[in-house]
Amino acid sequence: MSVHQSAKRITTQVLAEMKANGEPIAMLTAYDYSMATIVDQAGVDVILVGDSASNVMAGHETTLPITLDHMIYHASSVVRAAKRALVVVDLPFGTYQGNSKEALNSAIRIMKESGAHAVKLEGGHEVKESIERILTAGIPVMGHLGLTPQSIYKFGTYTVRAKEEMEADQLRADTKMLNDIGCFAVVFEKIPAHLAQEASASVACPTIGIGAGSGCDGQVLVLHDMLGITQAFSPRFLRRYLDMGEQMNGAIQQYVKDVRSRDFPNESEQY
Numbered sequence: 001m002s003v004h005q006s007a008k009r010i011t012t013q014v015l016a017e018m019k020a021n022g023e024p025i026a027m028l029t030a031y032d033y034s035m036a037t038i039v040d041q042a043g044v045d046v047i048l049v050g051d052s053a054s055n056v057m058a059g060h061e062t063t064l065p066i067t068l069d070h071m072i073y074h075a076s077s078v079v080r081a082a083k084r085a086l087v088v089v090d091l092p093f094g095t096y097q098g099n100s101k102e103a104l105n106s107a108i109r110i111m112k113e114s115g116a117h118a119v120k121l122e123g124g125h126e127v128k129e130s131i132e133r134i135l136t137a138g139i140p141v142m143g144h145l146g147l148t149p150q151s152i153y154k155f156g157t158y159t160v161r162a163k164e165e166m167e168a169d170q171l172r173a174d175t176k177m178l179n180d181i182g183c184f185a186v187v188f189e190k191i192p193a194h195l196a197q198e199a200s201a202s203v204a205c206p207t208i209g210i211g212a213g214s215g216c217d218g219q220v221l222v223l224h225d226m227l228g229i230t231q232a233f234s235p236r237f238l239r240r241y242l243d244m245g246e247q248m249n250g251a252i253q254q255y256v257k258d259v260r261s262r263d264f265p266n267e268s269e270q271y
């Protein structure tokens with residue numbers, strides 16, 4: 001039996017074993033109890049309570065406005081649903097950069113108040129001290145390199161990162177550093193597939209790609225994007241598994257029609 005089939009509960013150790021065994025890791029985002037229940041029951045290994053909640057749930061243009069309190073609210077709903085998956089929560093913008101003590105306090109609040117199993121934060125050498133301090137408290141950390149949406153105003157665009165050799169070298173060095181200091185996994189977002197493959201092969205910890213090709217040890221997508229609930233967003237890397245937005249629209253239009261025509265409720269739907 002494969003590692004993920006025999007695991008009753010996914011832990012950071014199980015993910016390491018999956019990489020060692022060549023078993024790809026499936027990760028998806030979720031932000032609420034109902035969706036997380038479906039995601040968990042479908043066999044996803046890692047549920048990411050991403051700060052993409054800022055876009056998907058709250059309608060903001062970027063991930064910057066979401067707060068630690070918001071993330072804890074979303075995370076505690078997801079934790080109540082997850083019976084098997086490892087739940088990882090994003091540290092939001094402004095809660096860990098440049099101050100390792102604040103980073104530790106933020107991570108402790110997430111773990112204590114939501115019951116999540118790990119945190120994720122964006123960046124490499126710039127946030128090394130923060131990661132090291134969080135790790136000293138026994139809190140597992142997932143790194144995130146390449147396109148880091150919390151730095152969108154520095155980048156200026158959401159295009160592919162690390163195409164130039166200098167940035168690619170920095171990514172290689174940051175991947176090694178994150179692995180060496182003890183991160184249990186690293187997300188690669190929107191980087192060339194050959195670079196992601198090379199960096200993945202160079203470290204023991206699993207890498208999870210989004211727009212980073214098939215050479216990563218696992219893949220992640222934003223749930224609402226892959227289900228077709230968000231419709232305006234369609235980057236090349238996104239595979240849509242459902243047109244749920246369309247289907248929901250049709251169902252809701254039918255409901256409105258049924259109410260207006262007094263078809264709903266019928267005899268058997270009343271007391």
Ligand code: KIV
Nearest residue numbers: 029050051052187220
């Ligand atoms: O916030 C998020 O959803 C993420 C994924 C895109 C990796 O960080």
